[in-house]
Amino acid sequence: xxxxxxxxxxxxxxxxxxxxxxxxxxxxxxxxxxxxxxxxxxxxxxxxxxxxxxxxxxxxxxxxxxxxxxxxxxxxxxxxxxxxxxxxxxxxxxxxxxxxxxxxxxxxxxxxxxxxxxxxxxxxxxxxxxxxxxxxxxxxxxxxxxxxxxxxxxxxxxxxxxxxxxxxxxxxxxxxxxxxxxxxxxxxxxxxxxxxxxxxxxxxxxxxxxxxxxxxxxxxxxxxxxxxxxxxxxxxxxxxxxxxxxxxxxxxxxxxxxxxxxxxxxxxxxxxxxxxxxxxxxxxxxxxxxxxxxxxxxxxxxxxxxxxxxxxxxxxxxxxxxxxxxxxxxxxxxxxxxxxxxxxxxxxxxxxxxxxxxxxxxxxxxxxxxxxxxxxxxxxxxxxxxxxxxxxxxxxxxxxxxxxxxxxxxxxxxxxxxxxxxxxxxxxxxxxxxxxxxxxxxxxxxxxxxxxxxxxxxxxxxxxxxxxxxxxxxxxxxxxxxxxxxxxxxxxxxxxxxxxxxxxxxxxxxxxxxxxxxxxxxxxxxxxxxxxxxxxxxxxxxxxxxxxxxxxxxxxxxxxxxxxxxxxxxxxxxxxxxxx
Amino acid sequence: xxxxxxxxxxxxxxxxxxxxxxxxxxxxxxxxxxxxxxxxxxxxxxxxxxxxxxxxxxxxxxxxxxxxxxxxx
Numbered sequence: 001x002x003x004x005x006x007x008x009x010x011x012x013x014x015x016x017x018x019x020x021x022x023x024x025x026x027x028x029x030x031x032x033x034x035x036x037x038x039x040x041x042x043x044x045x046x047x048x049x050x051x052x053x054x055x056x057x058x059x060x061x062x063x064x065x066x067x068x069x070x071x072x073x074x075x076x077x078x079x080x081x082x083x084x085x086x087x088x089x090x091x092x093x094x095x096x097x098x099x100x101x102x103x104x105x106x107x108x109x110x111x112x113x114x115x116x117x118x119x120x121x122x123x124x125x126x127x128x129x130x131x132x133x134x135x136x137x138x139x140x141x142x143x144x145x146x147x148x149x150x151x152x153x154x155x156x157x158x159x160x161x162x163x164x165x166x167x168x169x170x171x172x173x174x175x176x177x178x179x180x181x182x183x184x185x186x187x188x189x190x191x192x193x194x195x196x197x198x199x200x201x202x203x204x205x206x207x208x209x210x211x212x213x214x215x216x217x218x219x220x221x222x223x224x225x226x227x228x229x230x231x232x233x234x235x236x237x238x239x240x241x242x243x244x245x246x247x248x249x250x251x252x253x254x255x256x257x258x259x260x261x262x263x264x265x266x267x268x269x270x271x272x273x274x275x276x277x278x279x280x281x282x283x284x285x286x287x288x289x290x291x292x293x294x295x296x297x298x299x300x301x302x303x304x305x306x307x308x309x310x311x312x313x314x315x316x317x318x319x320x321x322x323x324x325x326x327x328x329x330x331x332x333x334x335x336x337x338x339x340x341x342x343x344x345x346x347x348x349x350x351x352x353x354x355x356x357x358x359x360x361x362x363x364x365x366x367x368x369x370x371x372x373x374x375x376x377x378x379x380x381x382x383x384x385x386x387x388x389x390x391x392x393x394x395x396x397x398x399x400x401x402x403x404x405x406x407x408x409x410x411x412x413x414x415x416x417x418x419x420x421x422x423x424x425x426x427x428x429x430x431x432x433x434x435x436x437x438x439x440x441x442x443x444x445x446x447x448x449x450x451x452x453x454x455x456x457x458x459x460x461x462x463x464x465x466x467x468x469x470x471x472x473x474x475x476x477x478x479x480x481x482x483x484x485x486x487x488x489x490x491x492x493x494x495x496x497x498x499x500x501x502x503x504x505x506x507x508x509x510x511x512x513x514x515x516x517x518x519x520x521x522x523x524x525x526x527x528x529x530x531x532x533x534x535x536x537x538x539x540x541x542x543x544x545x546x547x548x549x550x551x552x553x554x555x556x557x558x559x560x561x562x563x564x565x566x567x568x569x570x571x572x573x574x575x576x577x578x579x580x
Numbered sequence: 581x582x583x584x585x586x587x588x589x590x591x592x593x594x595x596x597x598x599x600x601x602x603x604x605x606x607x608x609x610x611x612x613x614x615x616x617x618x619x620x621x622x623x624x625x626x627x628x629x630x631x632x633x634x635x636x637x638x639x640x641x642x643x644x645x646x647x648x649x650x651x652x653x
Contacts, residue, residue, distance in 0.1 A: 236622070236649035243589055249652035254588045258645035260628035270628075280652075281589060308652070326652045430628075451653055458651055459623055463632050496651040563628050 002102040005125065007118065009198045010049065010108030014118075014125035019102050025516050028058035029085040030487035030532050031103055032074025036083055037535045039105070042543035046078035046190070047167055047197040049109035055096065055158075055203075056104075058489020060511050062097025062213040063221065066229045068489045069094040069301035071158075071175065076543070077189035079169040079360070079402050080419045080444040083539040086186035089301040089491055090175035092156035095207040096120075097489070110199035115165065119149060121206040130201035135162060137353040138174055138182035141202065149204050152180035159202035161355020164192030166392045168400030170360035171196065174352065177300045177309065183322050184300050187357035188446065189421065190402075213515065221514025224507040228494065229305065231504025235497035237460070238306045241296060244493065247280030248297050248310035249326035252425075253334070254279045259457055259466060260563045261430035262330065263423070265337045265376045266366035267416040270427050270561045274339025278329055283310055286341060291317045306493055312345040321349040327447075330425035331362025336369060336382055343379030347386055354390040356400070361386065363403035363422030371410025414555050419444035419545070428552060429561040429568050431456050433464065433471035436570065437479065439550045440578045442536035448492055450478035454499060461499035469570050472578045479579070480529030487532065488512060533579065547576050581640035583610065588647050591620065601638065608634040610644065623647040 003016045026034055032054040044050035054074045061068055071093030077084035096104070099122060110116070117130040133141040138161045149155050156176045163171035171192030175184040215221050232238045243251050256262045257275035264272040276282060287295045290313045300309040300323070309323040324345060332347040333339065351358045365382050368374070374381035388396035398409045403422040407415035416423040421444030428435025433452035441449040452474050455462035464474065485492055488508060498504035509520050520528075556568035585597050601609060607626070611618055611634070624631045625645040626638070638644070 237651035243648065243650045244652060247589055251589050251650050252652040254586075254645070255623065255625070255647055255650055258586070258588075258625040258628065258643075259630065279588075447653065453653065454651070457623075457630065459630075459632075459649075460651065463630075466630065492653065493651070 002100050005101050005104045005120065007104060007106045007125070008108045009106060009110050009200065012110070012116070012127050025518060026487070027102060028056055028070065028072040028487035028489055029074070029087065029483060030528065031056040032072045032085050033083060033532055033536050035103065035105060036074045036076065037539045040076055042076070042539050044076060046076045046081070046194060051076045051194060051197070053106040053191065053194050053198055054103055056102060057093040057097040058487055060515055061093045061489030063215070063515060064303065065225050065490070065511050066232055067304040067306055067491045067494055069303055070489050070491055071096065071186070072486060073173055073186040073191050075191055075194045077191070078167070078193045079190040080421050081543060082419055082444060082545065083442060083536045084189035084191060085443070085486065086188045086191055087486055088175045088184045088186045089304065090156060090184045091178060091302050092158050092175045092205055093489065094302055095156050095205040095210070098207045098210040098212050099205065100211050104203070106198050106200065109197065113199070115201040116199055117202045117204065118200060119204045119206065122209040133201055134165060137161070138355060139353060142176065142180060142182045145202065145204060146180055150206055152176065152178070154208060155204050155206045157202060157204055160192040160195050161353060162390055162392065163355040163400055164196040165201070166397065166400070167193040167196045168389070168397065169193055169405070170357050170364065170400050170402045171355050172357045174355055177322070178298070178302060181322055183352050185357065188359065189443065192355050215514055216517030217514045220510050224510025224514055227503045227507030228498070228511065231497040231501040231507065232305055232494060235501060237496040238493065240307070244306055244308040245297050247284055248308050248323070250280035250283055250310070250324060250329045252280070252326045253329060254281065255457065256426060259430065261427040261466065262334055263416065263425060263427045264334050266335060266370040266414055267423070267427065270430050271563055272334035272339070275334060277339045278333045278341055278344060282341060283312060283324060287311070287313050290315055304491065306491070308493065312341060314342070320345045321352065324348050327425050328358035328362070331359045332382070335362050335366045337376030338379045338382060340379050343383065346383055350383065350386040350390065354386070356389065359424050360402045360422050361389070361399065363416070364399045364406040367403045367406045367412050367415055368399060368410055370414055371407070371412040373410065416553060416556070417445055418552060419549055421445045426453055427561060429556055429566040430564050431466040432469045432570060433466070433475050435552060435568060436471050436475035436575060436578050439552055439575045440475070441479070442533060442540055448482065450475055450482055451492065451495065452478050454495065460496055467564065467566065469574070472574055475578050477526070479533055480526045483529040483532035484525040487528065537579065547572070550575055581605070581638070583638055583642040583644055585610070585614070586645045588645060589650050591646055591648055605638050606634070607631060607636050607638060610638060616646070620648060621646050622649040
């Protein structure tokens, strides 16, 4: 039977409780946002005792459904002040589902003292002082924890790095990948700082003797699973040796650059002259040259059949880092004017080691470059700045607080953010629909909350002109669909296949019905998605946010972005129509 | 007239080829002159604009980027 695990860090107690009836069937983002909405006062300080941190695996996580090991983490964000859900692909989510734990709810606040490690297994919950791992790089922490608690076939790890220990607003929560690397992040919104404020360094999950996930209707689940698998293995983007498996998400660097929408040097330009040198194609070719092999990408979590997670190798052929995602590649590369993959790889590695969101840190460094701290393109200087964050120097703490704080410290107006969160790797002046998504997202500027790039650029689920401003409907529909997908436990990347192949989408609904015993139809996806967004918007409204916060920064309405010389020109009334 | 063509994401080992075309050439003519199978090309970007119509006229010195089906995020 599924339960909640409530952990109170004030008294360091852990208690299992039944899932309340009103939450039955809810999982992933649907559940984290519901609990935060219902239990956290919206006016609380994100780092104070009234905030909570909630972990929930999606509906089909822990089953044989393909590409379905997502874990959602929710809380009130110290970066944005809004509700936050940030999800990651990791065996940790699968193990939590298999343990029969629908959500872990962390609350309270220890009165000073050490950080704690929490081990959760079928045999119970244990607290241990985390002193041996405080202040260490996450690769060291993980290696130690695997030695102590069991190998990667037995446990998965969730931990914060030094950034979270110091409660920096750009701190993420790091999860283990299939090989035990500290590399899969709930990166956005500073949830690592919330975990640090609760006094938790790491949560280790061991699902030995776990009950597993009960299926209400196994035949229906299997029917759905097979339909989705067929869609994923036949669609050109998601199939084996397709674009994602071969070039990783960084395959987008060239395409977004050609579209004139690759934010370059802190959103001053839409094209980067070094794009080809940092793109997914260059990663594939560089690895081949250095290792002598064609290296196709790997799955970040068990059961993923897309396999988009890459590695980058040093000149001697040894592994340098995993994974250089498109967003990280861009944030630490083009956005800082850096075109050297070895330097970008080192920055990516350091963010993983110190427990940082690569997008926010790339954004903060780019803003600092704009403010004259170091020149654009200075890769060695940027690496030193990330070390400053890891050492929590005064300068490092400013950068670790994110791009908006950095902009204030350096007197820079050009901070590309919404609600305090740095924009990701798509220029809203050149792709209007994603700009609308950034504006109204309940999370601050976030491409994953409504990936209109699919129809606006990639020709998936439609063909829309990115410069056409008439995008309110598509921005709304993508946010509803995404909120639903974020609750299923599936990776958002299944959308590429199921938006084009109708039977794949049917398969997802059948999988959910097979697990839950519900009778959802296709239309229920949008209904549930809307319900989730409404819950999140209600929290934000009560936290003090109004439509005036749903705006892009003023400089974008004034500064023309080359090569299209476009400005942000969507009227406020049209933005306010997106979610009504 | 002369256009620049870039091939990405497994569409070929060639990069930044310069192609001579007769004045008034359309995108479809470029595909013919390159011997490209249209079905391999999912996305065409001409001077930063996404082009779905293969009959579109090309201009001198156009920058053309060709992609297979690509996704990411």
